Amino acid sequence: MSLNKLFLNLPIARKLLLVSGVPVLAVLILSLVTYRSVQTFSLDEDRLNDVYLVQSASAEYMRLVVDLETGFRGFILTQKAPFLQPYLAARQRVLLLGNSLRQMVRSVEDQRQVIETVQGMVEQLMNDKDRLIERVKAGFPQEATDYVESEKGRILMLAIREEMARFDRREVTQLQHALGSSAADRAALMGVVVWGGSLALILLLVPLHLIARSITGPLTTLVKAVENVSGGNIPNIPVFQRDDEIGELTKVMQTMGTQIRNHIRRIEQSEQELRTLNQDLTSSEAKYRGIVDYAPIGIFTAKKDHLIFSNRQNWVLAGRNPDEVLDPEHMWEAIHPDDREGVRETFQDACHQSEPFERVLRFLHPDGAVRKVLCRAVPIQDHGGQTMVYQGFNVDITALEHMRAQLNRSDRLATLGQMAAGIAHEIRNPLVGIGSTTTLLMEDFPDGDSRHEDLVTILKETRRLDRIVNQIVDFARPRDLLPVTFQLQDLVLESLQVLNEPIKQKAIQIEFHPPANLNSIQADRDQLKQVLLNVIQNAVEAMSEGGCLRLSVEEETIERIPGLRIKVKDNGKGISPSALPRIFEPFFTTGKHRGTGLGLPICRNII
Known part of the structure; x- marks a missing residue:
């Protein structure tokens, strides 16, 4: 078996696993090499940092030595203590800084020896100057002046500078060497990243291309086989002799094509039988199309103005138990007696003329409750235009009518409110005047006088009118x-x-x-x-x-x-039955001579 055949027979998952292993291995090796290069570059960076620290410490060291000389000379010339401060500050730090330099270069023998030599010179310089400063303080400045004029300190300073200059030159050489090594390591790192990444990408793309060809090639062949078939025929699927998913797919598709062709032949054989059956089903479908027994609205069916079906909700609207077996014709008996004959005559006329029927009617429940419904029925006709049945729907509009009554009542209350405001404005002021005037007039007549009794009657009626106005305003006022x-x-x-x-x-x-x-x-x-x-x-x-x-x-x-x-x-x-429906109407009263007819309406507004 050839290597290509062996590769094609592998499952797609194993092909992907095999192909992905090559670039993963390349990336792993590249990562190791890159890590080593990064470590080397990091060491170069550390060396550069060490050289920088040494040069900075060397420069600071020489500055302190110069401060020693400057402070000493200032004190000798002026013999004033403030000029001695730079010397004292430099003296405290110069030896510590020298020891730090010696620790920094301890791995380089030549540099360490230079620092030790310079450190000895600095100690000698400080000892000489300390002795002379004490002599000046003791009152013998001539020795210090002679020391300065003999240039012994300057000669020692020159020697220190020459040693430190030789130290700096060696550090510059090390700096140049570190920079060169860092540049070389950086170039090597870039080469590893660029060339190694390119190699890993090539190792990834080439195997993926091979896998794509092993999958898209057979799929393209299958697409061409399907596209070349016309006229609604089932194509013959070529079978690829492969043991992977593509080979299994072609085998399954070929088997499926054979099964579909067999099913189509059986369907064609029974097509005529289905046409005959569909003609019978069309008549039944037109008869029962809109009937849903558990619909949320009442549904009924009538044939030649006789009810032949009524769903559960329709019986509920009529106030009857839907679980009882009832004759649909009994639905006429549930209609309110005042509406029954008119509804039946109108429905019969619509059936005779094959016209839609629509009317608002009332159902009277056995417990006396009344449901108002919107009844609508339409004729269902056959292919010849003849009416087979009437399909009707009853929609409960009791709540809608109640809302409409509430709206009308709100409108009446708004109108009454405007009227009450006018009454309060136009009547109360005159009533107050009448009541006040009557009270004053009553004081002018004795109790037994007939005119006094008339004034008492006027005052009572005035107060009654004021009470009526208050009730009207109270009834119309929002609470x-x-x-x-x-x-x-x-x-x-x-x-x-x-x-x-x-x-x-x-x-x-x-x-x-x-x-x-x-x-x-x-x-x-x-x-x-x-x-x-x-x-x-x-x-x-x-x-x-x-x-x-x-x-x-x-x-x-x-x-x-x-x-x-x-x-x-x-x-x-x-209360008489005829007056009972009106007891909550404003200004309606039953035989109360002094009542306003607003007591119960006010109660209803409050509740």
């Missing part, structure tokens, strides 16, 4: 809630105490037994008190003497929100 926490039974007892006088006058019996440990509530206490006063006062006025007024408070939870329910029950004459 801000001021919730507090309190016990509801305490508020009921407080309200009964306020109405205690009319209750005693009619000898009304009060029954109120709140349960123990009743929870407190959070609400606007003053507004809730106004509601209780209005309701209890209406009950008292509706009862004859000796009546019974029953009040109860019980806990109740609505939509997982705990609360309290208050019930007020009296044995008065009650």
Whole structure:
């Protein structure tokens, strides 16, 4: 087996692993060589740094030696202590710096010997100068002057400078050598990086190219085999005699092509049978297309104005149990009696004319609840244009109608608010004037005078008109809630105490037994008190003497929100059924000669 054949039979994962090993090995060797070069370059940098430190210390050393000579001469010439400070400062540091230089060059024997020689000269120079300074301080300056004029110190200084100059020349030579070595190492490092990287890249690209050819070549052949087939035929896939994934892929594709051709032949054989079956299914699909039993809207089907189907939601809208087996025709019985005949006649006319049907109707539930729905039905026709069935939908618009009523009520309240503002402005001022004038006139007539009684009547009616104006303004005014926490039974007892006088006058019996440990509530206490006063006062006025007024408070939870329910029950004459729907309308009253008809509407606004 040839090497190329062996390579092609390897799985693609192994090919990639084999190919990636060559550049990885090259990169590893390159990394080792680069690391060695970097180490050598780092050593060169350290040598340059050492030379720089030595030269800096040498220059500082010579500066201190010069300071010794300068300070000494200044003191000898002036014999003043301040001029001796440079000498003393240099004397403290020069020997320490010399020892540091000797440590820096301890590995270079010639340089170390030079520093030791210079250090000895400096010590001799300092000893001579210390002795002469002491003589000057003792009052014998002539010895120091003779020393200076004999130039012994200058000669010693020249010797020190010559030794240090020889030391600096050797350091410059070492610096040049270190720079040359660093440049050579830098060039070697760049060569290793550039040429080694290029070699690693070549070793990576060449094997990848071989793998790409081993994969893209067969794929290109497969693409050409597919593109050359026309007319919707299934192509014959060539099989490559390889043991890798490409060879397995061609074998699988050939098997799949054979299976597809067999399936197509079977499909063509059954196509005629499917056409016949589809014609039957089309009729059934047109009949049941829009029926969804658990849709969130009511759905019904009618044929020749007779209901033949009604889904679950439609029965719920009608107030019936959807789990019971009911005849769809019973849906007519659930329509409100006032709407039933009109809806049925309109629907029959639409069916006879094959026209869409749409109407708003009401369902009357067995418990007396009313649901208002929008009913819409459309004819479903066959291919010949004949109406097969009517498909209808019922949409619950009860909430929408309630929202519309709320909006209308808000509009009426806004209009009433404007009217109340006008009434308050136009009536209150004259009423105040009438009441004040009447009070003054009453002082001019005795109590028994008929005119005094007339004035009393005028004052009462004036106050009544003012109370009516206040109720109108109070009804139309927006209310801000001021919730507090309190016990509801305490508020009921407080309200009964306020109405205690009319209750005693009619000898009304009060029954109120709140349960123990009743929870407190959070609400606007003053507004809730106004509601209780209005309701209890209406009950008292509706009862004859000796009546019974029953009040109860019980806990109740609505939509997982705990609360309290208050019930007020009296044995008065009650409200007629015809007047009951209007009791919350503003200014509507039932037989109360002095009532304004705003008590219950105000209560409703508060609640």
